[in-house]
Amino acid sequence: MEQVNGAWKKAFPGNPIDYFFLDDYFNRQYQNEQRFEKLFTVFAALAVIVSCLGLFGLSAYSSYQRTKEIGIRKVLGSSGGSIFILLSKTYSILILISIMIASPIIYIVMNQWLSGFPYRITIGVGVFILSGLPYS
Secondary structure, three states, rough: HHHHHHHHHHOOOOOOOOOOOHHHHHHHHOOHHHHHHHHHHHHHHHHHHHHHHHHHHHHHHHHHHHHHHHHHHHHOOOOOHHHHHHHHHHHHHHHHHHHHHHHHHHHHHHHHHHOOOOOOOOOOHHHHHHHHHHHH
16 A cells, blocks of 8 residues: 555645545445345244244144044044145145245346346246245
8 A cells, every 4th residue: 555655646746545445345335235135034034934833823723623524534544644735735725826926026026126236137937936846
């Protein structure tokens, strides 16, 4: 910095040098996005936890109401897998419908948000397929 300062004083005597580091500039530029990322992560985690608790409560209540039916099916030779499919079929359908509704909305919102960056990526269909895969 002393060499640059000396060269500046030789080339432009009487003018003060105004410098900054590029990494500080980039950090300030993306500081809002980093804050948004932290906030979004916290609220997304809370939403997932609350939805999982709600889904668990609904399935527990449903299985409690159908205890006699499950017992009869088990006595008649039904396997544990078929009983699980019977109990989770309605919730799986609801989850798939919610994925189908939310995917286009998320695609539009994310494209609008990403258009504000100079170097942007495109969101492919594979992202939505992978995100919905564990639920189906």
